[in-house]
Amino acid sequence: MQVEVNWKGRLSFDGKAESGFTLPLGTDPVVGGDNDGFRPMELMALSLAGCTAMDVISILTKKRQAVSNFRVNVKTDRASEHPKVFTHATIEYHVSGKGVQEEAVVRAIELSATRYCPAQAMLKQVLPIDLLYFIYEEGEDGTARLTAEGKYQPPLT
Numbered sequence: 001m002q003v004e005v006n007w008k009g010r011l012s013f014d015g016k017a018e019s020g021f022t023l024p025l026g027t028d029p030v031v032g033g034d035n036d037g038f039r040p041m042e043l044m045a046l047s048l049a050g051c052t053a054m055d056v057i058s059i060l061t062k063k064r065q066a067v068s069n070f071r072v073n074v075k076t077d078r079a080s081e082h083p084k085v086f087t088h089a090t091i092e093y094h095v096s097g098k099g100v101q102e103e104a105v106v107r108a109i110e111l112s113a114t115r116y117c118p119a120q121a122m123l124k125q126v127l128p129i130d131l132l133y134f135i136y137e138e139g140e141d142g143t144a145r146l147t148a149e150g151k152y153q154p155p156l157t
Contacts, residue, residue: 002018003018010033011026012034025038041084049073049091050072068096076090089129094133096136100135105135106152135148
C-alpha cells in the first residue's frame with residue numbers, strides 16, 4: 001500500500017490513497033492550522049472503527065441476522081505529554097434489528113478482533129482495547145429497546 005500527502009500551505013494537506021480517494025488533513029488554529037481537515041490521530045481512530053465495522057456487519061449479514069441499523073463508536077484516551085499516543089481504546093458496537101442473536105454479534109466481534117481486522121490487530125499490540133456491544137430490538141412502531149449488552153475480551157496473545 002502506498003499513500004501520498006501533499007502540502008497545501010500552513011498546516012493543511014491533502015492525503016491520497018491508491019484507491020484514488022482524497023481527503024483533507026488539517027489541525028487546530030491554536031497550533032498553526034486552519035481547522036480544515038481530519039487530524040491524523042482522528043484518522044487512526046476512524047480506521048479502527050471502519051475496519052472492525054466492515055468485518056462485523058459482513059459477518060452478521062452472512063449469519064443472516066436482520067440488522068437494520070449498525071453503528072460503531074470508538075473512544076480513545078491519549079497521553080497528556082507528547083507524542084500524545086493513544087493509551088486506551090473502547091469500541092462500542094450498536095446493533096439494531098429484529099431478532100438479532102447475541103451469540104452472532106459476539107462471534108462477529110470475536111472474529112474481527114482475533115482474525116480479520118488489521119487495524120485492531122496492530123493497535124492491540126500497544127494499547128488495551130475494550131469491546132462493548134449493545135443490541136436493540138426494533139418494534140413495529142419504529143422504536144428500539146435495548147435487549148442485550150456486554151463486553152467481549154479477546155484472548156491475550
